[in-house]
Amino acid sequence: MFTTYKQALDWIHARLRLGIKPGLKRMEWMMERLESPDKKLKAIHVGGTNGKGSTVTYLRTVLENSGYTVGTFTSPYIEQFNERISVNGQSINDEDLVRLVNVIRPLADELGETELGGPTEFEVITAMAFYYFAEVRPVDVVLFEVGLGGRFDSTNIIQPLASIITSIGLDHTNILGDTYEKIAFEKAGIIKDNTPVFTAVQHEGALQVIKKQATEKNAPIFVLNGDFSIPSYQSLTKGEQFSVDSKFGNFADLEIAMLGKHQTENASLAVVALQYLNEQKHLSVNEQAIRNGLRAGYWPGRLEVLSDQPLVIIDGAHNDEGVSTLVQALSTRYANRSIYIVFAALKDKKLDKMIAQLDQVADQISFVSFDFPRAAAAGDLVKLSKSENKMGVEEWRSYLSEEVVKLRDEVLVITGSLYFISEVKPFLQKVLSEEKISI
Incomplete structure (x- = not known):
């Protein structure tokens, strides 16, 4: 019992x-x-x-x-x-x-x-x-x-x-x-x-x-x-x-x-x-x-806006079709703004097509890993990207904390595995609150 x-x-x-x-x-x-x-x-x-x-x-x-x-x-x-x-x-x-x-x-x-x-x-x-x-x-x-x-x-x-x-x-x-x-x-x-x-x-x-x-x-x-x-x-x-x-x-x-x-x-x-x-x-x-x-109707982690100024979005695009939907929405809504993407994924997904789509819409793309048995390594994700402005990040928490403060008119999009999104959301909400950023 x-x-x-x-x-x-x-x-x-x-x-x-x-x-x-x-x-x-x-x-x-x-x-x-x-x-x-x-x-x-x-x-x-x-x-x-x-x-x-x-x-x-x-x-x-x-x-x-x-x-x-x-x-x-x-x-x-x-x-x-x-x-x-x-x-x-x-x-x-x-x-x-x-x-x-x-x-x-x-x-x-x-x-x-x-x-x-x-x-x-x-x-x-x-x-x-x-x-x-x-x-x-x-x-x-x-x-x-x-x-x-x-x-x-x-x-x-x-x-x-x-x-x-x-x-x-x-x-x-x-x-x-x-x-x-x-x-x-x-x-x-x-x-x-x-x-x-x-x-x-x-x-x-x-x-x-x-x-x-x-x-x-x-x-x-x-x-x-x-x-x-x-x-x-x-x-x-x-x-x-x-x-x-x-x-x-x-x-x-x-x-x-x-x-x-x-x-x-x-x-x-x-x-x-x-x-x-x-x-x-x-x-x-x-x-x-x-x-x-x-x-x-509200469903967390799906093109969810965590703050308006700066604009921070999370989206659990964890497969090829989900990424296609995200890219379409970003291209339609924020065509005139710089888009910074942070991406984490599980290694058993078809990652090459997902990353290729994100490369097309991202002005900057950062790859991270997270604490999960099937999580892909940041370095492996970087190798799949053809972006000219890409990087691998070992510690996503400190990285996101720094990025949020530096944002001006850019759109920050954190996406990938829903397991990752479940970790990111409460962390980012705390960061945004501490920085007194409008939500």
Whole structure:
């Protein structure tokens, strides 16, 4: 029996040693022993390569504005582990987390003695979320973000009201496959029989795979730029404005606070999915709730402005598609300003293409490493860059502290691994506060 938060968290993290073990058998075993909390939940399932967290956020804030109590299960976290299991945007408290671990640990120990083997860290956390939302803190709706892939992801035991596939990119290729089509097949594994699926996937080969899976499951499918569209879009000083047209209704001049054209696509997925569920009377959502909810949507670490003067931005662009989106946003918004980029990444990513894109937009690019088992060395990242103004930095904390003070009209962008961003954000907030820089 654990009595402290640290003991509980240490036990969870110790399960990282078990690595990734795709499959649903262990989850099904635990759910059966817990009397099937997964079957007591009304849920929406969100998968894809990029954009999952933002889409979950838009769904949550609109549903909250509709009067619902909304649970979310997301990963990874940016500031605190507890973020992963939240209700109406408020993280689970330490006491409840300890309580959940004491419920799940005996099952994990028992499961470890079977031929299935012990559950992984992610499976343990997923089981905790199911039990929490069903038994400890009952909610009206739960939004489950897929951890990895879809078909064999531990969240995939749910029977949701709707499935959403945001995008397809070449990430985790050693596990999911090395083509868009192979990855799309894994992501499409969240499509359930007779359950609607909404997608913003534009890669034709990947989209055909998703459509094929939807047809085989008799699942209605709604595709961006086909079944619904964004006919108008413009950047605002602090956000984006856009319109959405669909068979369920048209909305002009919607606004979001998150930056980037890609966020309008994530928001449109949330809007159309909720319009459908409203029409089917699974949920009750009106236009005002959609407008207010979208404006309230906030997701940390995604083109997040930490200060305006000087302009400091963090963005967890951790794969090729994420970097493409970042570069597009920087080129559009800050074309007339010098852009300084600080980049850290995991060494098992396809780093050459990512760095080549950053080189194109950066007036200065600095590469750093950080304290994480899979982190790439700064020197190795420097070698991949073709920039004429590049450097490797051994100690990122002192470097960033010095850079922030020197900034004038330049834009400082810290990007790369989400694990890195989770370390950088609280550090930079402290530096900015101490320097009395406007936030």
